[in-house]
Amino acid sequence: MSSGVTDSSSSSSSSSSLRLGGEALVRRLRAAGCVFAEEEAELLTGAARSPAELLALLERRVAGVPLEHIVGWVDFCGLRVAVDPGVFVPRRRTELLVRRAATLARPGCTVLDLACGCGAIGLALAALVGDVTLYAADVEPAAVRCAQRNLAALGGRVYAGDLYDPLPLRLRGQVDVLVANVPYVPSEAIALLPPEARLHEPLVALDGGPDGLDVLRRVAAAAPGWLAPGGHLLLETSPEQAEVAVAALARAGLAPAVVTEDEFPRTTVVIGGRS
Template sequence: MSKSTDAPASSSIPAPSRATIVDRLRAAGCVFAEDEAELLIDSAASPAALLAMVDRRVAGLPLEHIVGWVDFCGLRVAVDPGVFVPRRRTELLVRRAAAVAVPGATIVDLACGCGAIGMAIAALVEDVVLHAVDIEPAAVRCARRNLAALGAQVYVGDLYDPLPARLRGHVDVLVANVPYVPTEAVDLLPPEARIHEPLLALDGGADGLDVLRRVASGARDWLAPGGHLLLETSLEQAGAALSALAGAGLAPAMARDDDLPATVVIGRC
């Protein structure tokens, strides 16, 4: 009996054109469809992988979770699925923190997520001693990878709880991008956030400032004399946030960048 000479079905899949990808992304509501298409094309290892990535993006997954990284303050920061994606507006928090840090400063990043804030500050200020904390184990695993080259210590736990006692009174810069979305507004967030990011990273309680107040109330125990606490919030919440800092015994101030747009409140010990 003669053997079949039919060739096996080819496993190769033709790559979709850039125009096709852009059209699919645009139809799915992606505002920056052209930019996203370029990023997906550059990140895909094969045509099949590219098709799968486009399918995931059209289904609503965050672009950063699909490609595995985000550009933050000019740095390529790894972001795993299920981990909060750093927003561009948080660059103001980084700039203001770097402005009050000196070389060799001890910096603590609370609610660190993937570690992007600490990573960016360390790129601007030499020889910082960096500690980071997050309550989400997935975020801590991601942060440890991002911060490994900096020798940073990353802890899993609730705000100050896992920090070593030796840091009490010795932290020069305490920075935190804690959740500040009011509970009733969480359902109004884009699906990318409310479906694919941890609720703990978004929901800030009734007025959005529950976690911020907890951070402020404990800050003086950890800050060195003259140390600074910096927190991101919204412009509408800034007044209440400043009152929380003052009530915690910190000298309050505010920074604003209308182009991002972003608001940061600052408390000096």
């Protein structure tokens, strides 16, 4: 039991050791290529319940496991969103998609998040807009389980299956805002992705086919049947793919528009409105 008196020299030595440990942690992370080593060190330290566990977490990170899979969550649109191992990690660039969707949604509207992953987009959109009726779907069972936990407090309904296939038929013609961050990496470019994505996230969440837009075309082609009159489809893609994406929405009878922001120069949001 502590007497309540602290020996200053002992305290100084302990603090020095802690600082040295923190510096060593940052050095290991930086040597492994972690750009934000200081921030990652802080998150790993906060997630660990003992020095031994901290060392184990560090080894996993150095081995290339995504930080979000290690600590169990991702900061997305200012929310702490749970992310399980093997589930696609939401990227910060996708916040552009959420912000644009929020300008089109209204309290009480029906939102559908296709290829939802952990459910981060639907969760963030509901937080920005307020009361919405939220549906989501993903083909990956692990993602569905994760999204169900994240969206449970909102009453969100999450379905397991390929795009629209598992959705209830009563939803047809009722969706006001349809958001879909589908995979758009061309198949031949998968090998060029960082190992933490290529080795730890599901291929189905990354591979968009030969030109990267196979899934996007499928989403666009069927969207009019699910959108309410005046509803909108929003898709994320790259600037290089925007022209083809716009053509896909136009073929589906949706009036397309392209949105970009300087904050995310490598990201484009394509919006299609149903008259």
